Amino acid sequence: DVKVTQSSRYLVKRTGEKVFLECVQDMDHENMFWYRQDPGLGLRLIYFSYDVKMKEKGDIPEGYSVSREKKERFSLILESASTNQTSMYLCASSSPSRARAPQHFGDGTRLSIL
Amino acid sequence: GQQLNQSPQSMFIQEGEDVSMNCTSSSIFNTWLWYKQDPGEGPVLLIALYKAGELTSNGRLTAQFGITRKDSFLNISASIPSDVGIYFCAGQLRQGSGNTPLVFGKGTRLSVIA
Numbered sequence: 001d002v003k004v005t006q007s008s009r010y011l012v013k014r015t016g017e018k019v020f021l022e023c024v025q026d027m028d029h030e031n032m033f034w035y036r037q038d039p040g041l042g043l044r045l046i047y048f049s050y051d052v053k054m055k056e057k058g059d060i061p062e063g064y065s066v067s068r069e070k071k072e073r074f075s076l077i078l079e080s081a082s083t084n085q086t087s088m089y090l091c092a093s094s095s096p097s098r099a100r101a102p103q104h105f106g107d108g109t110r111l112s113i114l
Numbered sequence: 115g116q117q118l119n120q121s122p123q124s125m126f127i128q129e130g131e132d133v134s135m136n137c138t139s140s141s142i143f144n145t146w147l148w149y150k151q152d153p154g155e156g157p158v159l160l161i162a163l164y165k166a167g168e169l170t171s172n173g174r175l176t177a178q179f180g181i182t183r184k185d186s187f188l189n190i191s192a193s194i195p196s197d198v199g200i201y202f203c204a205g206q207l208r209q210g211s212g213n214t215p216l217v218f219g220k221g222t223r224l225s226v227i228a
Contacts, residue, residue: 004156033215042117042220043157043202058215090156102147103204103216105156 003027004106006091012112019078021109023091030095032074033103034058034066037088049074050096081113120203120219127193128227135201135222136187143205146179146186147216151200160201161188195226 007022025032033048035058045058047066055066063085067075074093078085088110092103118137127133137146145164149157161172163179163186170177176189186205190197200223204216 009154040220043218045215048215102145102159102162104159105149107156108154110154 004091004093004104006089006106006109008109009107010110010112012114013078013081014114015082017078017081017113019081019111019113021076021078021089021091021111023074023076023093023106024072025074025091025093025104026072027093027095027104028071029093030071031093031103032068033092033094034064034074034076035090035092036060037090037108043090046076083113085111086113087111118203118205118217118219120222122222123220124223124225126225126227129193129195131193133190133193133197133224134187135203136185137203137205137219138185139205139217140184141205141207141217142183143207143217144183145206146177147204147206148175148177148186148188149202149204151202151221153199157202190224193224193226195228198224198226200224 003026005024013019034046035043037043044060049055049068065077088108090108091106094103118139120137147162148160151157161177166183167181168179174191200221202221203219207214
């Protein structure tokens with residue numbers, strides 16, 4: 001089974017802090033994704049990565065950056081956290097080299113910015 | 115960014131009733147996926163569809179890939195309390211998990227009254 005692990009289930013930070021959300025997958029997947037989920041808005045793509053050291057902006061990249069130094073790990077960074085970044089953050093991974101292998105999600109990190 | 119039109123937004127049903135929800139798009143997709151999200155958890159894949167007209171079942175769940183490739187529906191038969199959650203549809207332009215992010219619907223929140 002695919003395992004996508006997010007380092008924290010719940011996180012509370014203060015405005016202006018630099019925040020790191022970590023995601024690790026154990027299936028050697030090339031693709032990794034970061035989404036945020038807000039009530040009534042569904043899942044919105046922040047950033048994704050096709051390979052180590054590669055990154056692509058999603059629909060809402062402002063205020064975020066990412067790092068992919070190793071294939072299994074994809075980090076989301078809030079450079080200077082703001083209250084409007086309070087949300088549920090979901091990481092996912094997939095493999096384009098495997099036919100019919102859809103995205104699998106982690107359990108999410110519920111982030112509160114005070 | 116692009117989003118799918120998913121309906122209904124929410125449903126309240128009696129235990130034992132059948133449920134139907136659908137997603138439509140102005141774009142053609144080559145893959146349709148249905149996920150379920152339990153409270154406080156990440157989305158879990160229920161059914162994946164890869165061919166127009168395909169009808170696939172997973173226990174009490176049945177999903178179909180619309181013949182126009184612009185829609186999909188999910189049916190749940192004889193609902194039970196553990197069916198409670200948010201159901202998301204997702205479309206992908208390329209088959210499988212190729213380097214094209216998923217486009218998500220906003221979700222259908224299902225409540226089951228015992």
